[in-house]
Amino acid sequence: MRVKKSIRGASVSLILNIITLMVGLISQAIFIKTLGIEYLGINGLFNNIISMLAIVELGIGPAIVYKLYKPLAEKDIESIKALMLFYKKCYNKIAIIVLVIGFIMLPFIKIIVNADIDNNIYFIFMLFIFDASASYIYSYKRSIIQADQNNYIISLVHIGYVITLNLIQILILIYTHNYIIYIIVKIIFRILENLVLSKISDILYPYLKDKNIKNISEDILLDIKKKVKGLIYHKIGGFMVSGTDNIIISKYLGVAYVGLYSNYYMIINAVYILISQIFSAFTASVGNLIVSETREYSYKIYKKIMLLNFWIYSIATSMIYTLIKPFIKLWIGEQFVLPDIVLVMLCINFYMLGMRASIGIYKDASGIFWEDRYIPIIESTINIVASIILVKKIGLVGIFIGTFLSSIIVVFFSLPYYVYRDVFKKNILEYYKVYIKYLLLVLISVLAISIITININFDNEILSFIFNMVISFFIPMIVNIITLNKTDEFIYFKMIVINILKNIKKFEFFNNNKIYNKNR
Template sequence: MVATSRTAKSVKNSAVALGFYFINLVLQFFSRKVFLDHLGAEVLGLNTTATNLLQFLNLAELGIGTAIACTLYKPLFDKDTTAINEIVSLQGWMYRRIAWVVIAGSTVLMAFFPWIFAKMPLPLWYAYASFAVLLVSALLSYFVNYKQIVLSADQQEYKIQYSYKAAILVKTLFQIFAIKYFDNGYVWWLVLEVVFAVIASVALDWMVRRTYPYLETSISLGRRLSRKYPDIITKIKQIFVHKINGFAVSQLTSLVIYAFASLSLVAYYSNYMLIVGGIGALFGAVFNGIGASIGNLVVEKETNQVEQIFNQLFSFRFLLISTLCFSVYTLSTPFITIWVGSAYLLDSTAVWFIVLTMFVGMGRSLAEQFLAAYNMFFDVWAAISEACLIMILSIIGGYFWDLHGILGGGFIGMTVFVLLWKPYFLFTKGFKRNVWRYYKMYALHLAMAAIAWGVSCYILSILSFDSESSVFEFIVSCILYPLIYGFLLFCLLYIMVDDMRILVRRILHFRGI
């Protein structure tokens, strides 16, 4: 019963997140269009800059939410309401302190706005108003919204979508209408941003209180609770390093390309990264919601059963990731040609490295979710080493081989830690199993993917489908290409991999994990 409930919650979390992802994608497309048409690129650029400045200040939060969620898995499973209240109270206390840091940092930063926005053709109050409005929304997450962590850790992420995210979608609709039909459209945009930030926070708080009537936090006990739960503080420091590593790695490539090439090449590269980022967000919408289910699984099950579920999830995710990578490799060129023109294309070698890096990067999340479930964040040296290795190899590669060397260096650096270290760490310290079982499984999956890739390319060459000739043929290609590759790879994995067959039977009979 518990297993079936866990599976049902995972499916519901993923389905709801996916639905909200597509709705938000459509709304953001129209919102950006209306924003540009009625307010202009300068206001949009100001809004983007203010958002980026605030994101930099919010780096102080990195690690707390993840550490609290991982710590909540066991008390939620044991229904230990006292521990749950204490852990969330500790989070509220830490968030309150971070909020004051953000406020202080924002005050100092705003003092420099006359210099930061000196070249801005808009009135300076636009910058202050934009930043202040976005700051209010951010502070609400520290003072009110932090309790949503209980929903996330308890496999009820979908309730966050129904309450908070739904209000944000309604806000976007109102903002589109206000900008399009009212005078002083940006003022209305700012007012609606604040109003709906409050509404969304109230809706989320109501959802949390309704789901957990016993949840009562006491911020004043924070200092005492920090001494009672010292492991949480340790984990926060460890996760902070991992998060900073992820932030640094995501920014390194563009900086190195600019250093060894040009801003134009950075723009070409960013077009491809927009595609990869969109697909990554879609993939995250599907799979991020199962993190709490994995945490619950680790608390309940024995190691043998946990490893079996890991293997089944690995096969399923490998199928999806490989199919997405094949689609990007075969369809990114026609997409960019239709979108911005063939002058912005990168050569096939560069695209290969982008796809390979995408393949490795998307594959890291499964091991990281299981490591989080085991509360294993103490490989801080690996996070620092990964960023350093990627930077060193990218710089060396850029010096000798320009763009190809930069992308190749980043791929090699990421591969060392994602494909070699992370699985080794999980299997030896978490599962307490020989990691060669994983490497053999990975090699078999790679062999099947290579066969499916070659056969798919051969089939597509016979079909002689010109996906660049028109938008219609491109859309047909977007359906046909992943179907051919995905079907071939699925058949090969079903024949050759036991875990894929077990997973299919589990899905058909809806047997829980």
């Protein structure tokens, strides 16, 4: 059942997020042509600032999802009802707090925005605040769908939201060129999406509508508070690392640079979200796995997920490095291309962030939020200090070097240390051996791709793009197969693929647990 739900969730997320990316690219191109690069910069900058307000959530969501795994597995309806009621009360308060903090920030907006924009800037920011607050209305009911390994339902609703919203926003841009209406429509659809998911959760879990609900027990409340305290640090650190880039760019280089970077960020972040949805589909299954299986078996599954993690990100990193520059030229024009050194750093950061996925699944599913609470603060401090110093000395690339320097502490210390110590009871050197091996393989792939694409050129840009796309996909595949084909993890996935191909006509591979049970 865990395998079936994980594969189904991952498959749906993959397909739907590809559609989301395609719709987003069209919408972004029209946005640039109708409103210009400065409004694109404002859009990216305000999204960054608003992401800071997510700190107010304090990590209550992940803490509640973690606490839902056990009662859902045991069908403890009273505990589920109590947790969901507590979650609802918290999110209603958070929506109000976000509004208040947002309005307090309002007078300081022009200090951050380094551009000549009229006084509508204040009203625009107010709309962003309303959007952030609206995101908490009814959204708490997503958690039970997610914890019950039905994330594909959230994905299906979200894709409907994305496609409909973007189509309407495109029409607004074309016929009105009005950025304010563009944002108002987004707020309306945000509320509608949450309402739809709320109704679906009521249908799937009708007991959520019960009026007779007990308060959560004191021991559960204390455990949630402890995890939330740890997650506060992660929330603050996460924003300071990923949410401050546009603010620093705007302050030191101007909002137009934010617009240029936004195009790269949109593509890279879309790919990251696309892949993350695949791995997030495994989180609830891993949570169920940890509470119901042995530690050794859990570790065996982790190694398989880590191989999958590397395989996907080695290909994705190679393709981004090879294709993003020619793609931007074809998509919106050569004037929007950033220097190659910036692209190199963006790819390095993308790979390092992506390779956290497999170990991060086990960290979140195990509820390790308190133990490493100080790490995000250290990471974010290094990131901001290094980024500000380096942006003054070497420009835009300095900001991303700062992100790289700060990421090292997470990739090579906090994530593997706590998971290997507390979850697997293994020596952390095992993690380093595998990580470094995988890193060398992706470097070999990128080097081989660079040599081939430099020496083979086509006069036709589209033909050249297609050739580069094929090369950047198959080179990592070939390198990985040659070097990893004898590992247990590779053989496991090889047999799954064979099994799927054998049964694809009958659509029976979800029910065939032969390989899965064999590897237990």
